[in-house]
Amino acid sequence: MPKVFNWQLNREMDYPYPAAIPKKQFAAVFDLNKCIACQTCTFACKNSWTVGRGQEFMFWNNVETKPYGGYPIAWDAKLLEMLGPQGWDAGTYTGKTIFEAAPAGRAALGFLPEELDWIHPNIGEDETSGIVPGGMHMTIPHDVWNFYLPRICNHCSFPACLAACPRKAIYKRKEDGVVLIDQERCRGYRECNRACPYKKAMYNGITRLSEKCIACFPMIEQGRQTQCIVNCIGKIRIAGWIRQPKDIDEEAPVDFMVHVRKVALPLYPQFGLMMNVYYMPPIHVPVPYLQQMFGPGVEHALEVYRNVKDDEQLLGLFLLMGSTDRWVDKFRVKDGKAFGYDAKGSEIVRVPIKEPNFVRPFHDVARNTFRHNIT
Amino acid sequence: MRITGQKLWVAGIAVFAAGIGAAMAGAGVASAQAQPQLRSVYVAGALPVTDPTSASWAQAAPVNVALTPQIVTVPMLLKGTIPSLEVRSLNNGDWIAFRLEWEDSSLDGTAITQDKFRDAAAIQLPVDPSIPGVCMGVRGQPVNLWHWKADWQTDIDAGFQDLTNAYPNFWKDYYPFAVGKPPFVVPQDFADADARRYLVGWAVGNPLSQPARVTPIEELVAHGFGTAASQSSQSVLGRGQWQNGRWSVVFARPMTTSGPDEAQFTPGGKGFVAVAAWNGSNQEVGGRKQISADLALTVAAPPAPAQQVSQAPIPAPAEPSFVKRYWWAGAVVLAALLVAGAAVLGDLYGRLSAAERKVTE
Numbered sequence: 249m250p251k252v253f254n255w256q257l258n259r260e261m262d263y264p265y266p267a268a269i270p271k272k273q274f275a276a277v278f279d280l281n282k283c284i285a286c287q288t289c290t291f292a293c294k295n296s297w298t299v300g301r302g303q304e305f306m307f308w309n310n311v312e313t314k315p316y317g318g319y320p321i322a323w324d325a326k327l328l329e330m331l332g333p334q335g336w337d338a339g340t341y342t343g344k345t346i347f348e349a350a351p352a353g354r355a356a357l358g359f360l361p362e363e364l365d366w367i368h369p370n371i372g373e374d375e376t377s378g379i380v381p382g383g384m385h386m387t388i389p390h391d392v393w394n395f396y397l398p399r400i401c402n403h404c405s406f407p408a409c410l411a412a413c414p415r416k417a418i419y420k421r422k423e424d425g426v427v428l429i430d431q432e433r434c435r436g437y438r439e440c441n442r443a444c445p446y447k448k449a450m451y452n453g454i455t456r457l458s459e460k461c462i463a464c465f466p467m468i469e470q471g472r473q474t475q476c477i478v479n480c481i482g483k484i485r486i487a488g489w490i491r492q493p494k495d496i497d498e499e500a501p502v503d504f505m506v507h508v509r510k511v512a513l514p515l516y517p518q519f520g521l522m523m524n525v526y527y528m529p530p531i532h533v534p535v536p537y538l539q540q541m542f543g544p545g546v547e548h549a550l551e552v553y554r555n556v557k558d559d560e561q562l563l564g565l566f567l568l569m570g571s572t573d574r575w576v577d578k579f580r581v582k583d584g585k586a587f588g589y590d591a592k593g594s595e596i597v598r599v600p601i602k603e604p605n606f607v608r609p610f611h612d613v614a615r616n617t618f619r620h621n622i623t
Numbered sequence: 624m625r626i627t628g629q630k631l632w633v634a635g636i637a638v639f640a641a642g643i644g645a646a647m648a649g650a651g652v653a654s655a656q657a658q659p660q661l662r663s664v665y666v667a668g669a670l671p672v673t674d675p676t677s678a679s680w681a682q683a684a685p686v687n688v689a690l691t692p693q694i695v696t697v698p699m700l701l702k703g704t705i706p707s708l709e710v711r712s713l714n715n716g717d718w719i720a721f722r723l724e725w726e727d728s729s730l731d732g733t734a735i736t737q738d739k740f741r742d743a744a745a746i747q748l749p750v751d752p753s754i755p756g757v758c759m760g761v762r763g764q765p766v767n768l769w770h771w772k773a774d775w776q777t778d779i780d781a782g783f784q785d786l787t788n789a790y791p792n793f794w795k796d797y798y799p800f801a802v803g804k805p806p807f808v809v810p811q812d813f814a815d816a817d818a819r820r821y822l823v824g825w826a827v828g829n830p831l832s833q834p835a836r837v838t839p840i841e842e843l844v845a846h847g848f849g850t851a852a853s854q855s856s857q858s859v860l861g862r863g864q865w866q867n868g869r870w871s872v873v874f875a876r877p878m879t880t881s882g883p884d885e886a887q888f889t890p891g892g893k894g895f896v897a898v899a900a901w902n903g904s905n906q907e908v909g910g911r912k913q914i915s916a917d918l919a920l921t922v923a924a925p926p927a928p929a930q931q932v933s934q935a936p937i938p939a940p941a942e943p944s945f946v947k948r949y950w951w952a953g954a955v956v957l958a959a960l961l962v963a964g965a966a967v968l969g970d971l972y973g974r975l976s977a978a979e980r981k982v983t984e
Contacts (some may be wrong), residue, residue: 300821301786301809304795305737353699360906363737414698414849414910431823435851436734436831437909439698453735453789454809455824455832456774 249347252406255493256517256543257341262348263520264355264411273425274403274463275490275502275524276477277512279569281531281553282484285311285373285396292479293400297462302454305366308461309476311398315537317372319399320365323447324516328540330357334518336544345520346408346445355412356443366450395530398484400476401448401461402515402523403427409460412443425524426463434458445519471575471590483570489577490524499578501565501588502526509562511552513542528553564601572597659916661686661896663712663719663888665923670713670720672875673862680722683711688898690913695758696848700911704902708744710918716925719888720875721746721769723898728868731903732777735789740903741774744863744872748886750844752894755917759845767886768843768851769859769874773903776839776863783834785809810834839863840874844884848910856882878922890924 251260252267293309310319318324327346334343346357376392384390403420407427410418417433418440420426429440429449434457440449441458449460464474472478473487488502496507505512505526512526529538531550538546556562564581568588574596576588581601588597608622664683671677688710692703708725723744734741748767749756760766777784786793787806794806800818801807809822819825824832830841830853840859845851858880863872878888888894895917901907 299797299799300823301798301801301807301813302822304786304793353694353697353701355697360738363739366737412698414696415851416849431827431832432829434824434829434831435909438737438740439909441737451737452822452824453737454786455822455829456734457824457829457832459823 254345254406254520254522256514256522257345257520258339259341261345261406261520263406264347267406268420269405269492270420270422270425272423272489273405273491273524274468274487275506275526276400276474276485276487277502277505277526277528277569278398279484279528279566280395280397281528282482283311283396283398284482285313285398286481287311287370288479288481289398289476289485292475293461296464296475298459300452300454302452303459305369306450306452306459307369308448308450309398309400310369311396312370313372313374314395314397314533314541315377316375316394317370317397319369319371320361320447321368321371322365323361324445324541326359327357327445327519328516330359331518336518339544341518341520341543343518345518346443347406347411347520354443355439356408358408358412358443358445360438360442361447389532393530393533395533397527398476399446399448399515400474400525401427401463402446402521402525403461403463404524405522406520408443408445408519408521409440409449412439413437414439421465424463424465424468426465426468427460428462428465429458429460431455431457431459445516445521446523468575472573473575477570478573480570486565486569487575497578499580501568501576501579504561504565504579509552509559510545511549511556511562513545513549516541517543560601564599567599567601568597571599659686659688659918661710661712661918661920663714663721663920663922665890665925666713666715667925668715670715670718670875671873672718672720672860673873675722675724675862675864675871675873679713680711683713683722685709685711685724686918688915688918690898690900690915693899693910693912693914696910698910700907700913703913704905704907705900705913708898708900708915710896710898712920714878714888714890714922716890717878718875719878719922720873721896722871722873723900724869724871725900726868727865727870727902729902729904730773730865732773732865733784733788734774734903735784735786738906740906740908741772741901742865742870742903743770743772743901743908744870745770745899746874747897747899749895750884750886752886752888752892752920755895756897759848759851762846765844765846765884767854767884768841768845769861769876770841770843771839771861771863771872771874772841773839773863773865773870775836775841778834778836779839783809783836842876842885854882854885856880858882888922890922892922894920894922896920 249262250266252263254261289309290307298306312319331349349357376394378392380392403426415433417430436456438451441451449458452459477485477487486501488500490502493507496503498508512528514523529542529546529549535546561581564586565579568579568586577591578589580587584601586599587595590596610622611618666682671679687707689707690705692700705725708723711722713720731742746769747756750765754764756766796805799821800815801812803812813819838860840861842854842857842859843851844854859876861874897915897917899912899914901912
C-alpha cells in the first residue's frame with residue numbers, strides 16, 4: 249500500500265492511492281465559540297441541494313449538540329470505540345488511522361449506519377454534559393457544558409469514501425480539491441457510506457445511489473463562498489484555500505488560522521483523512537474532551553483564541569468572517585481595518601476592527617427633543 | 624515493455640484464477656468437479672424466457688455449482704451465505720436461456736432504505752468464448768455480465784419502489800417542479816425535466832436510477848475489477864421468483880446480437896460461463912458476493928434433419944390413396960365454399976357499412 253504524508257499526524261501513513269494533492273484545496277474554518285445552532289446553514293444547504301425525492305433525511309450540513317448529539321446517531325462515538333484507545337507522542341500520532349486499522353478485505357475501518365440512526369437529525373439538542381444542580385447557574389465557570397458542532401463534508405485530502413469505492417466513482421477535483429460522487433458511475437454499493445468516518449456520504453433510496461456535500465462547487469467556480477458559509481448569521485465561518493505546511497501563504501485566511509496561528513484544528517485528525525474543515529475549539533469545554541476531538545493542538549489553540557484581543561492580525565481576520573459572500577484569497581490588516589482581496593488582488597471587503605463611536609448630544613436643539621440613546 | 628508487462632499481468636491473473644478454481648474444486652463441495660460442465664439443451668419452440676417455473680426446464684439437467692466468497696479484491700466477502708446454486712440452460716437455436724436456483728431464506732426485494740440491500744444473481748460470459756472469463760475480465764479480454772436484481776424485479780412486479788413503499792405514512796408537501804399532490808409518485812409526478820433534475824442519477828441517465836424498468840436484468844461489460852459498465856443496448860430478458868425460501872431466476876437472450884462487446888452463441892458451439900449470487904440480508908453488494916469457477920459451456924445444436932427421418936420413417940404408400948385419386952373433387956368443393964363465403968362476407972360488409980352510416984348520421 250502506498251505511503252502518504254499526513255501533516256496533521258506529522259507522519260507517513262498507509263493509503264490505497266499515492267498522494268495527489270490538488271492545485272488548490274477548498275477549506276473552511278468554523279468558530280465553535282460563536283455557533284448557536286440556529287441551523288440557518290442547515291437550511292441554506294437543504295434548500296439548495298437536498299430538496300429532492302429520496303433526500304428527505306439528508307443534511308449535507310448539520311449542526312449537532314456535543315457531547316450527546318450526532319447525525320447519524322453516535323457516528324463518532326461508535327467509530328472511536330471500534331478504533332480503540334490510540335495515542336499521540338507530542339505532535340506525532342502513534343496510533344492507527346482507519347486505513348491502518350482496516351479489517352481484512354476492507355479499505356478502511358468503518359460501519360454502515362442503520363436506517364434508524366438517521367431519523368433524529370438533532371438528537372441530544374441542547375443537552376448538557378451532566379445535570380445542573382441547584383445553584384450552579386449562579387457561579388462561573390460552570391462544570392457542565394455543551395457546545396454546537398456544525399458539520400459538512402471535510403473534502404479530505406485522503407478521503408475514505410474515495411478509498412473505499414470499488415468503482416472509482418468518487419474523485420477529487422484538481423482545481424479545488426472538492427470530493428464528488430460521479431452520479432453516472434455510482435452503483436449504490438454504499439462502501440463510501442460505510443467508510444466515511446463523518447458519515448457525509450448518504451444513500452438516496454429513490455435514485456439508489458450515494459450522494460454527498462458538493463462544497464457548492466458552482467459557487468466556488470464563480471469566486472463565491474458556499475451557501476452554509478454565506479448564510480451563517482453568526483458569522484462563524486470562512487472559506488479559503490489551504491496549502492501544505494511547506495507552501496504556506498500567510499496572507500491566505502485559512503493558512504493563517506491553521507498554519508500560522510494554529511488556532512483552528514481538524515476534526516478527529518486521528519482518523520487519518522487529512523480533512524479540510526477546521527474548527528476553533530470552544531474555550532469552555534474540558535481539554536481532554538477537546539483533545540480527543542481535535543488532537544494535540546487544543547491547548548495552544550485555546551490560548552491563542554483567549555488572547556485574540558491582543559492579536560490585531562487574527563482579530564482582523566475574525567472580523568472578515570461572514571462579512572462578504574465572495575471568496576477571500578488574501579487578507580491584510582492595517583490602520584485599524586481588515587481588508588479582503590480576491591484572486592486578482594482587488595479589494596472586495598473592508599471592515600473596521602473597532603466600530604467608530606459616535607456620540608450625539610442628549611438634547612437635540614434643532615429638533616428640540618431628548619435622546620434616550622446617545623451612542 | 625508495456626505489452627510484455629500487460630501480458631505478464633494477464634498471465635498472472637489467469638494463473639491466480641486457475642489456483643482459485645483448483646482450490647474450489649479441492650474444497651470438497653459435494654458436486655464440485657475439477658472441470659464442471661454445463662450443457663445448454665436444445666428444445667424446439669419457444670423458450671420460457673420469463674418463466675422460471677415452466678415445465679420446459681425439466682428437460683435441462685441441473686448442474687450444482689459450488690460458490691466461494693469473493694476474496695480477490697477489496698471489498699471482499701469473508702464469509703459466504705450461499706454455498707452453491709443450481710444451473711440449467713436451454714436453447715432453441717435462436718435464443719439461449721439460463722436458470723439459476725438457490726436457497727435463500729430471506730427475501731430482499733428492495734434497496735430503498737439506508738441499510739437494506741437487494742438479493743441478486745449474475746452470469747458471466749467471456750466475449751471471446753475460447754478464453755475463460757477471469758474475475759470480471761481483464762483489459763483486452765472483456766466479459767459480459769447479466770445481472771439480475773431483486774429490486775428491479777419488484778419494480779416490475781409491484782411498481783417502482785418509491786418513498787411511500789419504505790415509509791407509507793410519510794409525505795413531504797413540496798418537491799421543486801413536481802406536479803400532483805402529496806405524497807407524490809415517481810415517476811409520473813416528476814416527469815418534467817426540471818423536476819427530474821433533483822433526482823440526479825435519473826437525470827444523468829444512470830441505469831440504476833431509472834424508474835421505468837423493462838427487464839430485471841442489466842447487461843454489462845467489464846474489463847477488470849471496478850470497470851463494469853452498462854451496455855448501450857439491453858437485450859437480456861428474464862424473471863426471478865422467490866418461493867419457499869428459494870430463488871429461481873431465468874436469464875435469456877438471442878443467441879446472436881449485433882453489439883460490439885457481447886458474447887455470441889452458435890449451435891454446437893462451446894464457451895465458458897460463471898455465476899455469482901448476492902444475499903441482501905448479509906449486506907452483500909458489488910464485490911461482496913460469492914462466485915463460481917468457470918463452467919465449460921456446450922450449446923447443443925438442433926438434431927440434424929436426416930436423424931429425424933431415421934427416427935420417424937414415413938412408410939411409402941402401396942397404391943395411390945383415396946385423396947390422390949379424388950383430389951379434383953375436393954378442389955371443386957373448396958372453390959364452391961370460397962364463392963359462397965365471399966358472398967356472405969360481401970353481404971355482411973354491406974349491412975355493417977349501412978349500420979355504421981346510421982350511427983354516424
